[in-house]
Amino acid sequence: MASFDLKEAAQLLADELEQQKFGEAPETLYAPLRYILSLGGKRLRPALTLLGCYLFDDDYKKAIDPAIGVEVFHNFTLMHDDIMDEAPLRRGKMTVHEKWNSNVAILSGDVMFVRSYEYISNVEDKILRQALALFNKCAAEVCEGQQFDMDFEERETVGEEEYIEMIRLKTAVLIGFALRLGALIGGATDEQSKVVEEFGVNVGLGFQLKDDILDVYADQDKFGKQVGGDIISNKKTLMLIKALKQAEGADAVELQNWLEAKDFDKEEKVAAVTDIYNRLGIREMATEKSNEYFTKGFAALENLDVSEDRKNLLKEFGVYLQNRDH
Amino acid sequence: MASFDLKEAAQLLADELEQQKFGEAPETLYAPLRYILSLGGKRLRPALTLLGCYLFDDDYKKAIDPAIGVEVFHNFTLMHDDIMDEAPLRRGKMTVHEKWNSNVAILSGDVMFVRSYEYISNVEDKILRQALALFNKCAAEVCEGQQFDMDFEERETVGEEEYIEMIRLKTAVLIGFALRLGALIGGATDEQSKVVEEFGVNVGLGFQLKDDILDVYADQDKFGKQVGGDIISNKKTLMLIKALKQAEGADAVELQNWLEAKDFDKEEKVAAVTDIYNRLGIREMATEKSNEYFTKGFAALENLDVSEDRKNLLKEFGVYLQNRDH
Numbered sequence: 001m002a003s004f005d006l007k008e009a010a011q012l013l014a015d016e017l018e019q020q021k022f023g024e025a026p027e028t029l030y031a032p033l034r035y036i037l038s039l040g041g042k043r044l045r046p047a048l049t050l051l052g053c054y055l056f057d058d059d060y061k062k063a064i065d066p067a068i069g070v071e072v073f074h075n076f077t078l079m080h081d082d083i084m085d086e087a088p089l090r091r092g093k094m095t096v097h098e099k100w101n102s103n104v105a106i107l108s109g110d111v112m113f114v115r116s117y118e119y120i121s122n123v124e125d126k127i128l129r130q131a132l133a134l135f136n137k138c139a140a141e142v143c144e145g146q147q148f149d150m151d152f153e154e155r156e157t158v159g160e161e162e163y164i165e166m167i168r169l170k171t172a173v174l175i176g177f178a179l180r181l182g183a184l185i186g187g188a189t190d191e192q193s194k195v196v197e198e199f200g201v202n203v204g205l206g207f208q209l210k211d212d213i214l215d216v217y218a219d220q221d222k223f224g225k226q227v228g229g230d231i232i233s234n235k236k237t238l239m240l241i242k243a244l245k246q247a248e249g250a251d252a253v254e255l256q257n258w259l260e261a262k263d264f265d266k267e268e269k270v271a272a273v274t275d276i277y278n279r280l281g282i283r284e285m286a287t288e289k290s291n292e293y294f295t296k297g298f299a300a301l302e303n304l305d306v307s308e309d310r311k312n313l314l315k316e317f318g319v320y321l322q323n324r325d326h
Numbered sequence: 327m328a329s330f331d332l333k334e335a336a337q338l339l340a341d342e343l344e345q346q347k348f349g350e351a352p353e354t355l356y357a358p359l360r361y362i363l364s365l366g367g368k369r370l371r372p373a374l375t376l377l378g379c380y381l382f383d384d385d386y387k388k389a390i391d392p393a394i395g396v397e398v399f400h401n402f403t404l405m406h407d408d409i410m411d412e413a414p415l416r417r418g419k420m421t422v423h424e425k426w427n428s429n430v431a432i433l434s435g436d437v438m439f440v441r442s443y444e445y446i447s448n449v450e451d452k453i454l455r456q457a458l459a460l461f462n463k464c465a466a467e468v469c470e471g472q473q474f475d476m477d478f479e480e481r482e483t484v485g486e487e488e489y490i491e492m493i494r495l496k497t498a499v500l501i502g503f504a505l506r507l508g509a510l511i512g513g514a515t516d517e518q519s520k521v522v523e524e525f526g527v528n529v530g531l532g533f534q535l536k537d538d539i540l541d542v543y544a545d546q547d548k549f550g551k552q553v554g555g556d557i558i559s560n561k562k563t564l565m566l567i568k569a570l571k572q573a574e575g576a577d578a579v580e581l582q583n584w585l586e587a588k589d590f591d592k593e594e595k596v597a598a599v600t601d602i603y604n605r606l607g608i609r610e611m612a613t614e615k616s617n618e619y620f621t622k623g624f625a626a627l628e629n630l631d632v633s634e635d636r637k638n639l640l641k642e643f644g645v646y647l648q649n650r651d652h
Contacts, residue, residue, distance in 0.1 A: 080432055107473050107476075110406060114466045115466070121455070132443070132447055147352045
């Protein structure tokens with residue numbers, strides 16, 4: 001009997017990824033590619049491509065190559081983003097530009113982008129053009145999102161809608177694409193694949209907003225990154241945007257002082273800003289917004305004509321993202 | 327009556343390029359893309375795509391979009407290469423990473439890469455998969471060539487064959503691809519398109535070797551770059567590789583001293599190393615090697631079953647590259 005398990009799918013992909021060669025020489029070009037892929041990660045995005053396929057076809061393994069393409073693309077964006085963010089660590093290990101140098105990270109990223117096109121193109125002729133067009137759109141949007149993210153760092157203020165649009169582009173569209181690509185491989189109609197994408201984009205938005213909340217409120221022992229990183233760097237998340245809007249009197253002054261502080265104790269700043277968030281009820285507001293998108297994603301599924309047990313796989317995935325605490 | 331002129335084709339492409347939007351927002355992502363394309367250049371590579379098409383079909387204008395893709399790809403590689411080479415100028419104007427910053431140049435380059443896939447995919451269904459596969463191969467090879475080029479900078483010695491392989495990857499394969507893509511769009515058989523590509527790769531090799539010679543021997547008034555740039559930077563071109571192999575006694579000592587010199591007068595170094603090249607007959611050796619590839623390219627055309635007048639367009643292009651003095 002056909003069945004599907006997201007963790008099993010992720011493991012299958014991890015195994016497949018390890019077996020790919022990606023390229024021979026020069027070693028300085030391909031070793032960083034293999035290195036970043038070896039750092040692990042949950043392989044959620046490519047697993048979603050397999051799941052998207054399984055919704056319409058038991059034989060989800062035919063989506064493995066395109067799924068690998070999704071993961072290679074995602075890691076390409078991480079490699080280039082890490083240069084831009086001057087990030088020293090990725091998943092607890094040295095980033096590529098630290099381990100080698102920025103030039104290597106630029107070029108190795110570029111060749112990963114080529115490989116992602118190769119893997120994603122490994123679909124049947126009848127959906128090749130559409131798969132490509134969707135990938136092109138998604139890839140350009142991810143670049144746009146990253147650029148908005150960098151632009152926002154330089155700006156005094158960012159609006160709520162602008163922030164939502166930025167994370168839609170930077171994070172959510174890839175989740176939507178990963179699912180829709182799988183659905184098309186599984187034989188979904190264009191209409192069906194759009195519904196699956198709509199689900200993906202919305203839970204992707206909910207996921208990123210949840211991520212922002214965890215960045216402030218996660219248990220440090222479970223959380224992979226430093227709790228409070230966004231607060232330390234004055235990242236204009238929805239939470240900060242809402243806090244700036246809501247804060248009055250002493251809270252407003254204190255928040256502004258922390259934002260302008262040059263020399264500060266990191267823990268002190270995180271504790272103080274978190275206190276302000278607590279007083280203003282920012283966590284609840286952000287959670288409400290996050291849940292709004294999850295709800296919108298689940299609602300989209302009502303328009304999806306596949307069996308309930310398969311639809312439940314998508315719901316379970318959404319609930320998993322919604323409830324994670326690290 | 328159908329006719330084709332490479333300069334007219336380049337002008338047509340320049341006009342078309344100006345009319346493309348490429349993207350809206352954020353401006354920081356798309357302005358650098360339009361900027362680098364506005365710097366001009368001979369538009370040779372995309373003109374070759376039109377020429378490749380015209381060899382097999384009067385209606386070469388149907389290759390315009392893929393030709394634009396070739397030019398956008400070429401400029402994407404220039405944008406990223408300029409970051410890696412820390413180049414201040416491109417065609418006499420500020421490079422993108424200087425005018426904006428490296429992060430903008432990385433990301434704007436990435437989105438150019440996406441756009442090149444979009445334009446190149448604008449071919450008929452029956453050749454879409456092949457066009458993509460050829461472009462993927464070409465793009466990965468260009469990355470490999472650039473990485474070898476950077477690796478060679480760190481190495482003590484580079485062999486002649488290694489150098490040739492590096493410039494084949496970095497420069498020649500794109501010329502071969504540009505032509506072959508056009509040929510396929512024009513309706514060439516796979517076999518015919520391969521011959522056209524073989525011509526392109528070989529004149530591409532001849533072109534780069536000629537470029538190296540001009541870097542030393544061009545008339546500064548006509549040459550766009552600084553004459554002697556490769557000598558100043560100890561670039562391990564075929565000329566330097568040959569000189570290191572041929573030099574004996576006092577020449578060998580002097581050449582080695584210049585290569586190791588930290589503080590030197592640039593003009594003095596260029597003059598001195600050029601003198602050594604002159605004494606060793608390096609210009610002649612390099613010219614012979616360059617001509618060998620042009621000859622090989624011309625010879626390939628004997629296997630091409632298109633009319634002599636169209637074949638002559640390719641020959642004229644090769645002769646133009648071979649004889650240019652700047």
